[in-house]
Amino acid sequence: MNEFALIERFFADPAAHEPPPSWLRLGIGDDAALLAEENGWETAITCDTLVEGRHFLAGTDPEALGWKALAVNLSDLAAMGAVPTGFLLALTLPEADEPWLTAFACGLFACARRHGARLVGGDTTRGPRALTITALGRVPAGEAILRSGARAGDDLWVSGQPGRAALGLAVRLGALPSTLPGAREWIAALDRPEPRLALGCRLRGLAHAMLDVSDGLLGDLRHLLERSAPPFLTAEIEVARLPLDPLVAGGAPPERARAALLSGGDDYELLFTAAPESRDQTLLLGRELGLPLSRIGRLVPATAHPMVLIEPDGRRTLPEVLGYDHFCACKEYP
Ligand code: ADP
Ligand code: MG
16 A cells, blocks of 8 residues: 555545535645635645654754755645745654754754744654644635646646755765765755745746645656546656756766656655746746746646656657655556
């Protein structure tokens, strides 16, 4: 049973067949749930855990961890087009290590200040190190960008430089030399991801569907495709349009750069779809925000395969590895 089958089997709301309560705008299945407020806004709420040995290595710089624990949650708010408000911190620690806590809090509040989020509560327990944050945000009612809004004919876009975090991890694990020109930047992307909050907000009314890339571009793209309404969609990804050159220029072997970009986790870039008519406006927005936006393909009515790669020579291939799944080490495709 994979992670998503597990959620579906045991935690899909048993009351889902009943009409939802009026306060519930969106439940399980997107980057955040949406709760109705009375003043023309909706609350977006999301929760993510970082576990030692799974999401970060023992001995990771606690300041970076503090930043990242919050940043990955704010990224889910960004993926809805929401603006952060408060957050709750549930901390499980093996011991009360003062230098560790000082550095962790420093990173945490640096991220909180930068993005205007307030710590409003939490829980503190002893046990194997795990960091859970529940983040709250707000978005004008009806304007959140859902995973489910994609349409046939949409362009597929991704922000920034996906693939850096996976290469950073490879450097950290000694699988790539730390002397490569891109190594510092990749490790920074792994340790201090920047939630794309400004972009998320500005894409309201422009993007049809969106999610953040936490588990790998293709794996997360598949989640977006799965949420689209019947008769369903296939994504055609144009390999020549992927932002591979900067990774290769940083010293990543081309095959490794491609795998990191398509399947590496932990990037927290935004993946979104938009009408071809919005191309100029989208490019302009990227320039205004100083964040490159790459148009990497398009969505077509469903064919035999949910995702197809169009190689630079025109050949159509199927992706090998998708994304990360906590309960499934196997290749997921097809
Ligand atoms: P993300 O990568 O954006 O954080 P996930 O892939 O972790 O999202 O989760 C997919 C969806 O399943 C989300 O809507 C999340 O809220 C929901 N979910 C995950 N675990 C549980 C659970 N144990 N109970 C209910 N819903 C869950
Ligand atoms: Mg997400």
